[in-house]
Amino acid sequence: xxxxDRNKLNRIEELKGRLFSKNYQTKIEHRDSFTHSKQSxxxxxxxxxxxxxxxxxxxxxxxxxxxxxxxxxxxxFTLTLxxxxxxxxxxxxxxxxxxxxxxxxxxxxxxxxEELSLIIGITNKNSSALDLADLVVExxxxxxxxxxxxxxxxxxxxxxxxxxxxxxxxxxxxxxGEQGNVRPIKISLEYRVEGSNxxxxxxxxxxxxxxxxxxxxxxxAPTTISPNQNITLNIKTTLNATKAIPKVxxxxxxxxxxxxxxxxxxxxLGNNVWSLGDLPPGAENNVSVSGRMIDVxxxxxxxxxxxxxxxxxKDKSMIDVIFNSMSHTVAIKKPFIEAQLSINGVYxxxxxxxxxxxxxxxxxxxxxxxxxxxDLSITAKILGNAVNRKTINGERGFYxxxxxxxxxxxxxxxxxxxxxxxxxxxxxxxxxALSLFSSGGVLISEPSISIEVSVSGRQQLEGxxxxxxxxxxxxxxxxxxxxxxxxxxxxxxxxxxNSGPIPPKxxxxxxxxxxxSLSNTANNISKAAVRAVLPRWMRFVxxxxxxxxxxxxxxxxxxxxxxxxxxxxxxxxxxxxxxVYFQVxxxxxxSQVGTxxxxxxxxxxxxxxxxxxxxxxxxxxxxxxxxDSDPGFPPDGGAVSE
Numbered sequence: 001x002x003x004x005d006r007n008k009l010n011r012i013e014e015l016k017g018r019l020f021s022k023n024y025q026t027k028i029e030h031r032d033s034f035t036h037s038k039q040s041x042x043x044x045x046x047x048x049x050x051x052x053x054x055x056x057x058x059x060x061x062x063x064x065x066x067x068x069x070x071x072x073x074x075x076x077f078t079l080t081l082x083x084x085x086x087x088x089x090x091x092x093x094x095x096x097x098x099x100x101x102x103x104x105x106x107x108x109x110x111x112x113x114e115e116l117s118l119i120i121g122i123t124n125k126n127s128s129a130l131d132l133a134d135l136v137v138e139x140x141x142x143x144x145x146x147x148x149x150x151x152x153x154x155x156x157x158x159x160x161x162x163x164x165x166x167x168x169x170x171x172x173x174x175x176x177g178e179q180g181n182v183r184p185i186k187i188s189l190e191y192r193v194e195g196s197n198x199x200x201x202x203x204x205x206x207x208x209x210x211x212x213x214x215x216x217x218x219x220x221a222p223t224t225i226s227p228n229q230n231i232t233l234n235i236k237t238t239l240n241a242t243k244a245i246p247k248v249x250x251x252x253x254x255x256x257x258x259x260x261x262x263x264x265x266x267x268x269l270g271n272n273v274w275s276l277g278d279l280p281p282g283a284e285n286n287v288s289v290s291g292r293m294i295d296v297x298x299x300x301x302x303x304x305x306x307x308x309x310x311x312x313x314k315d316k317s318m319i320d321v322i323f324n325s326m327s328h329t330v331a332i333k334k335p336f337i338e339a340q341l342s343i344n345g346v347y348x349x350x351x352x353x354x355x356x357x358x359x360x361x362x363x364x365x366x367x368x369x370x371x372x373x374x375d376l377s378i379t380a381k382i383l384g385n386a387v388n389r390k391t392i393n394g395e396r397g398f399y400x401x402x403x404x405x406x407x408x409x410x411x412x413x414x415x416x417x418x419x420x421x422x423x424x425x426x427x428x429x430x431x432x433a434l435s436l437f438s439s440g441g442v443l444i445s446e447p448s449i450s451i452e453v454s455v456s457g458r459q460q461l462e463g464x465x466x467x468x469x470x471x472x473x474x475x476x477x478x479x480x481x482x483x484x485x486x487x488x489x490x491x492x493x494x495x496x497x498n499s500g501p502i503p504p505k506x507x508x509x510x511x512x513x514x515x516x517s518l519s520n521t522a523n524n525i526s527k528a529a530v531r532a533v534l535p536r537w538m539r540f541v542x543x544x545x546x547x548x549x550x551x552x553x554x555x556x557x558x559x560x561x562x563x564x565x566x567x568x569x570x571x572x573x574x575x576x577x578x579x580v581y582f583q584v585x586x587x588x589x590x591s592q593v594g595t596x597x598x599x600x601x602x603x604x605x606x607x608x609x610x611x612x613x614x615x616x617x618x619x620x621x622x623x624x625x626x627x628d629s630d631p632g633f634p635p636d637g638g639a640v641s642e
Contacts, residue, residue, distance in 0.1 A: 095193045095200070099125040102187055102204040112179075113214025113241040113323060115172045118206075122158065122167045122189055130191040133158040135169055138186040140177075141321060161191070176309075176323050177210040214241040215248070215279075215308045215323045226335040227296050230261075230349070230474055233328065235287045237308055239279040247311040248276040249319050250287060255302035259292045259349065261476075269317045292349045298334040303327050335471040337373065339455040340364045343475055352612040354480045355386075355433045363453055363473075366424035373457035376416040377409040378427055381454075386447035386479045391432040419457065433479050436521040443574055446611045447479035447522050478612040483567065484519035485530065485605040489623040492632035495545040496583050502637040504625055509587045511541060512599055514623065516562060517579040519572030525616060528564040528607035533557065534584065535598050541583035549580040560600075567607065586625065588640040596638040598622045 106118035120137070124130050134157055141152040154171065161167050175183045189202040220234040237250060252272040254260065260271045265287065268275040276285050293302065306326050309319035342362045343351040353359060363380065367373050382392060382404055392399050394406030396413060408427045410416040415425070436444045453473040490513040491498045500510025516530055534540060540553045540560065550563040562580055571578050586599055605618040626638025 095126045095128050095130065097200070097202045100130070100189065100202045101125065102189060102202060104187065104204070104206045108207070109209040109211045110175055111212040111214070111241070112176045112210045113174060113243075113245065115174055116208065118171045118173065118185075120169045120171060120187060122161060122169075124161045124163060124165050124167075127163050128193060129163055130161040130189075131194060133161050133167075133189060133191040136188040136190060137171060137173070138188070139173055139175060140183055158189075175208060175210060176214065176321060179210060179213055181210045183208050183210060212240055213324045214239065214245060216240050217306055217308060217324050217326045219304075219306060219326065219328045221304075221328055222330065224331045224333050225293060226338075226471065227298065227332055228292065228294055228340070228347075228349075229472065230290065230292050231258075231330065232288060232290045233304060235289070235306060237276065237285045237287075239281055239283045242281055244278060244280045245310065245323075246278045248279050248323075249307075249309060249311045250274040250276055250285070251307045251317075251319060252289065253305040253307070254291070255304060257293050257296040257300075257302060258304075259294050261290045261292060261349065263287065263289045273317050275311065275316075293330070293332065294349070296332045298332060300332040301329050302332065303329045334368055336367075336369050336459070337376070337455045337457055337471045338366045338368055339378070339453055339471055339473045341451065341453050341473045341475050343451075343477060348475075350476050350478060350613070352478045352480055352609070352614040353433075355436060355482060358391075358430060358432050359449065359477055360428065360430045361451060361475075362426055362428045364424065364426040365455055367419045367421055369459065370421050371459055372421065373419040373459060374417065375410060376419050376457045377407070377455070379408075379454050380406045380429060381452040382406070382429075382431055382449065383452075384447075384449035384477070385444055386433045386436070386477075387449050388432045388434045392429070393431070394429045395427070397427060397429065433477075436479065436482055437573060443570055444479075444522050445569065449477040449479070451475045451477065478614075479522065480609050480612045480614060480616060481523035481525060481569065482519075482521040483525055483605065483607065483616050483618055484572065485603065485618045485620050486515075486517045486519070487600070487603050487620045487623060488515040488517075488629040489513070489599060489625075489627045490515055490630045491627055491637075492630055495581050496543055498583070500585075502634065503639055503641050504586055504588050506588050506590050506593060506640065506642050509539075509585050511583055511585045512625075512627070513581055513583055514600055515579065515581050515629075516603065517572065517577055518564070518567055518605070519577070520567045520569055521573060522569055523609050523611035524569050525567040525607040526565070526610055528567050528605065530562040530564065530603055530605050531559060532603040533559050533601045535601060537586065537589065537592070537597065538599055539585040539587070541585055543583045545581040551580055551582060564607075590642075592640045593642055595640055596624045596626045597640065598624050 101121075101123040103121040103123070104118055105121065106116065110116040120135065122133070122135070134155055137154040138151050156169055156171075158167055158169070173185070177183055185206040185208060187204045187206060190199055191202075192199060216238040218236045220236075222231060225231050235250070235252075239245060250273070254272060263271070265274070267273055274287055296302065304327065306328070307319055307322055308324050309322040312318040312320035340347055340363070342364070344353070344357075344360055361380065363378060365376075365378065380394070389401060389404070392406070394408070397406045397408040398412060399406050406429050408416070413427075431449065433447065433449065434444065436447055451474060455471045455473075491502060491510075494513035494515060496513050498511040498513060501508055502510065504510040536558070540555075540558070542553070544551045552561050552563070553559070554561070560582065564578065567578060568575060584599060586597070588597070600623040602622050603620040605616075605620070607616045608614070609616050624638060625640070627633040
């Protein structure tokens with residue numbers, strides 16, 4: 001073998017030996033152009049000897065990881081054990097609501113309006129104190145059964161309640177409500193704990209039954225009425241408390257469709273509030289309210305709400321603390337025999353007219369049953385201080401002056417013997433009012449005519465005894481007061497000295513005095529005023545008498561207004577006259593020669609009749625230069641001359 005070949009073979013063998021040596025190190029050339037040293041440990045065999053062949057560096061690295069994990073687990077377990085021990089052994093220092101007891105010592109019943117004494121005990125079973133503790137007690141201020149806006153709140157500061165301590169508080173409450181009602185009392189303990197600003201609350205509900213009310217209420221009223229019928233509620237209040245109660249109010253809430261007519265005693269405020277004043281124990285008061293159910297239908301129910309309690313200091317018409325309340329429900333049912341009374345063609349409970357207008361009444365009836373009615377009878381009782389009994393006329397009926405009734409029955413109307421289902425008809429009558437000021441000098445006060453209608457009949461059902469049927473209807477006719485306005489033109493008389501020629505002459509000024517005076521008979525008149533307008537050729541001078549009267553002149557409209565206010569009943573008849581004088585001036589024009597011009601246009605008196613509840617109006621004719629009312633005025637002194 002050539003020498004070169006033997007050298008190559010030796011180098012190959014040497015390279016093999018180096019490659020398979022486990023301590024072989026070589027330099028590996030990488031793409032990044034860096035030289036990396038690496039020692040390869042190749043095991044001698046593929047058995048378990050590989051584990052033993054691990055380097056000491058790898059062994060210690062892996063041992064460190066497991067050791068750290070093991071130490072962390074030991075630390076975590078130790079901390080968890082310490083926390084559990086703290087909770088177990090030191091947990092008694094925390095505060096729990098379950099370790100707070102609220103106890104109440106007192107009666108579970110009380111009289112409304114009377115003081116109720118309660119002892120409230122607070123027991124702190126916690127191992128920590130309760131700081132800044134407050135006792136809060138809430139209970140209904142009124143007779144309502146729930147804790148709402150009308151709630152009374154009491155707050156007592158208890159300070160700090162040490163661990164294991166008991167704190168008792170004496171409280172006095174006053175509850176209201178109807179007998180048998182249960183009133184809730186909410187008891188709350190508000191507190192803080194050391195190291196926290198949070199407010200914690202422990203609550204307890206205590207219920208007390210009202211065994212009597214401070215004011216008993218009762219109402220006597222029908223439970224069923226017909227549409228457009230009158231209804232009267234008699235309400236009785238009795239103070240049931242052992243102590244006097246000041247400023248007690250009684251208030252009624254009327255249902256829709258109720259028309260207030262009158263009440264005895266009269267309401268203190270509006271038409272539904274009565275001030276009963278300061279009531280001593282056992283005091284009784286009676287209030288009677290009369291009205292009429294209008295615009296209601298068959299089958300409806302209407303409820304009246306009645307309240308009693310102490311008067312509010314802010315609103316005299318409101319109840320501050322409700323002592324008692326009740327309701328009364330009325331069912332609306334169509335009558336068996338319906339009767340409707342109209343006055344001068346108007347169907348209404350109250351009607352107003354003057355003495356000069358005759359009163360004509362009509363009673364329309366109808367059988368609403370599905371059976372016949374026998375012996376139908378209609379009566380109209382006519383009463384009142386303004387009835388002229390001599391003018392009562394019952395058409396087709398009999399007027400019994402001894403009983404003041406008109407009777408229509410089968411004796412005067414044959415059809416009334418038997419009325420079939422759905423049959424209807426009408427009867428009529430007429431009456432006039434008396435003069436409000438009699439010849440004997442007596443003035444009638446609040447003149448009225450009351451008409452009460454009753455309808456009756458008998459219902460015959462097979463196998464049953466005859467049933468009596470009845471229905472009632474009424475109306476009140478109020479007579480309007482006779483208010484008088486008198487207007488006069490004067491020149492030679494009156495409180496002022498007039499000037500100028502009589503008869504008036506062209507382009508020369510003549511002054512006149514106007515005199516207005518009033519009279520009134522039966523009823524008070526309010527909001528009264530007289531108005532009149534001066535013609536364009538007249539001038540308002542400005543002098544008036546008496547100076548206390550409120551008389552004004554509007555230069556832009558040339559209107560003279562006398563603001564009277566109230567005209568008392570009997571003014572100018574049984575009492576002093578109400579009057580005013582004022583002066584006007586007239587300068588005639590050539591176009592007015594030979595005429596008797598107007599010096600004051602029509603005067604109009606307006607006002608309100610407080611009893612008849614209607615507006616009144618009186619017109620007075622214009623005044624001219626011919627002064628017929630002035631005793632010294634010449635017969636030919638009115639026509640304008642040149």
